[in-house]
Amino acid sequence: MADLPPAHPWYHSALWPALGLAGALALWAYAVRHTDVGKLDDFGLVTALHPTFWIALVVLTAGFWSTLAGPRRRHPAWAPAYVVGLLVVERATQAVLYPTPLYAWAWKHDAVIDHLLTSGRLQSADVLGDMAVYDQWPGFFAAQAALVRLLGVDSAAHFMAWWPLVSSLMLLLPLLLIYRTFTEDRRLVWTAVWLFCVGNWVGQDYFSPQSVAFALHLGVLAVVLRRYAAPRTSDPRAPDDRPRAAVWTVVLTLFVTAIVITHQLTPGMLVISLAALFLARRYRDKVPVVTTVALFLAWCLTAALPFLSATMPDMLRSVGDIGGNVETGYGATPTGTGAIVTSWVARLLSASVILLAALGVWRQPVLRHRAFPLLLLALAPLPMFAASSYGSEMIFRVLMFMLPGAAFFAAAALLPQVRTLTANELNPRTRGRRYVWLPLAALLAGTLAFVPSYSGKDRISYFPPAEVRLVQEVFDRAPDGSLVVAADRNYPLAYADYWRVDHYWFLDDAREHVERILASPAATLASDMSAVDPPARAYLVLSQGQYADSEMNGLLTKAQLDHIRAAVAASPLFERVAANDAGVAYVLKETAR
Structure with missing residues (x-):
């Protein structure tokens, strides 16, 4: 008897995911074309958006969850396709709607690049005053100046409006490498990525050194977690990994060097994270933390010394002053209904992710043990509250550096208990409607809350x-x-x-x-x-x-x-x-x- 054809051809299982993604993007495109940003109120972009924008987010979130928890196994490419669609809707909307780039700080960074192109060299404080600090951490600006020349444009203002989308896409690969170090469950991996995307509202994805340094920070962590774990065998017949380790040490050194010459805060965060990993049993290799500390100190004692010499007294006075370091201060207090509401939505979004992460740690004991290094990375940034106020922004930076680990355990809280971390299907004993609708409701709430959290201050930024x-x-x-x-x-x-x-x-x-x-x-x-x-x-x-x-x-x-x-x-x-x-x-x- 001839083999029977499959009950459903390959395109049948792809039909609904394709329609969901295409429909969401079509609704988004329609919303963008029918949104007027001429008069923004204190709710920013939230009240200006056409209603179909919110429908697009609902369709996108439901379609994403169906690719992970649907009754049929979906092709593994659909989850990343939906995540990219989410980033387009989240991060490209402003670039499409606004005819000029957002954020005064982005325009400031454009001015620094213009200075490098005009002067052709780095200059000191006796010429530039306080702005010389940017010439002491020139990595991002020098690279962007080269890009401006390469593209043949007048300034970075021609492309910096699209930087939030570009910098967010840069985070996907290191995030995936980090998460897949601890699980092969694609539901857990992609739910964590989704939660990271909607929880990352603090706005550090704009045209800035921090956006690149954060991606490199995650890249270093991915290399360390995957390549510097202590070997689980002492068999003398095991192959010699020293040549391969040397290659990864070179990669690590390049990443750390790029971070050190690009941003002031990120190397400190990286040192704390690597020190926390070193305390775990599986990461006793001293190379990552020693390399990072050596490069960080070398830069601080040479190129960055003028800035640090002037600011060190104030920095030392702020050490231990946690209340002062998290205080917003004069001129940073939301005023008016719109500003207050969007500020509280942002706080609730971050608090929800952190609470879900705590629940995930409690609910998944196997995961808690296996992914303990990732739990350490989620907690490692907390001591920075005692180090500095960082211009009243330390609380936002700590939240951002905690988010990769927090999103992973928050995703674990939304998923049912599984027998192993390699499972791709729901455990039959825990399959139920509540494990479909409750996670979907949580993902949808976070996705919708991202918009006011991220775009609620567009009246200021545009x-x-x-x-x-x-x-x-x-x-x-x-x-x-x-x-x-x-x-x-x-x-x-x-x-x-x-x-x-x-x-x-x-x-x-x-x-x-x-x-x-x-x-x-x-x-x-x-x-x-x-x-x-x-x-x-x-x-x-x-x-x-x-x-x-x-x-x-x-x-x-x-x-x-x-x-x-x-x-x-x-x-x-x-x-x-x-x-x-x-x-x-x-x-x-x-x-x-």
Whole structure:
């Protein structure tokens, strides 16, 4: 008898996953085309998005879970396809919607790259002042300057809006290598990756050295976990692994070197993580931690020494001050319904992942034992709370470095108990509807919560083209040695030409001085700006981004900023030089000096 054809051809099992993914991306594309970001409120992108965007996330999440927990075995390529689809929806939406790159810090990094391209070399603090710190950790900026030249574009602003998607995709390979070190269960691996993607809301994926350093950090951990575990056999007939170990030591050294010359904080986090692994029985090889410490110290005692010498007293004073290190401080307090709600959603999202991770550690004793090094990596960043405030951002960085390990155990909490870590199917004894719907509900809640957590402050982060043109006009007319004054640094090009133009943000001053400006805006600002020597000029810029940041972070209200603007406009000490819908710029008259 001839062999019977399969009950279902191969394309039958691919039909529903393909339709789900294509349908979700089609809904997302429709939502993007019908979303207006012209007037963002205090909820950021959340209230501006077309309703089909949220439907797309629901379809995407349900389709992803069906590839892992469906009644039929799906092709293993569908889970990564859905994760990539998630990253496109999460990280590319802003790049498609906004005509200009987000984040004042991204524009600042573009200015650093422009400086490298203009000067052609690194410079010291006697030339650049505080901005010389970027020349002391130039890895990211030098690489991006080379990329700008290679692409033949004017600046990194041409592509940095897409960096969140690029940097997030860079994390997938090291994450997979780390997770597959401890399990072959694809449900656990890909659920952990999904939770990592939706839990990584802290915004360090933007155009920054941290985004690259974090990917390299995970790469180092992947190499150590997979290649530096203690051998489980002492058989003298085992093959000599020394040549292979030498190769991986070279790879490790290259990764660590790239981290050390790129970012200040990440090498410290890496040292703590590697030290924690060294304390585990299976990672007694000293090469990773010794190599990292040696390279880190070498850079700190040479290229980075000027910065560290100036900041070390403050850094030492903050050691042990956990309360001060996690305190947000003045100008970082969410103000208004939208800012407060989105801030709490973000906190609840991170808290949920951490609580699920704790539940996963408790529910899966076999996994807890086998993946103990990953549990150590999740806990290792916590001592950094006692080390420094890192500009009131330490809590966000600690959350980010904890997330790879936390997401793994959180995924374990969502999955039923399995007989072995290599199982790809549900244990028949634990198969049930609740093990399908409860994990799906948790994944969906996290996926939806990511949007306000990640995009809830887009009113602060987005600078319309008119604001870019306004600021660019000021710098185009500013002679060398000029001074550009603004309320705060939340506007595009805030650091443009910093090697030839000085910058001053009066909201960085003590509160007493801000009160003097509010009491007598024109006279106080004219006095602050009068020390500029001709032919240089002093400019005041008040723009949309500054208003948003000041209002939403509890600095000054719109009425107070309007008062300053009106007083300067009416003063004979100032002359308006540029204005449009996004702001206004004034120059201090020569007679006012």
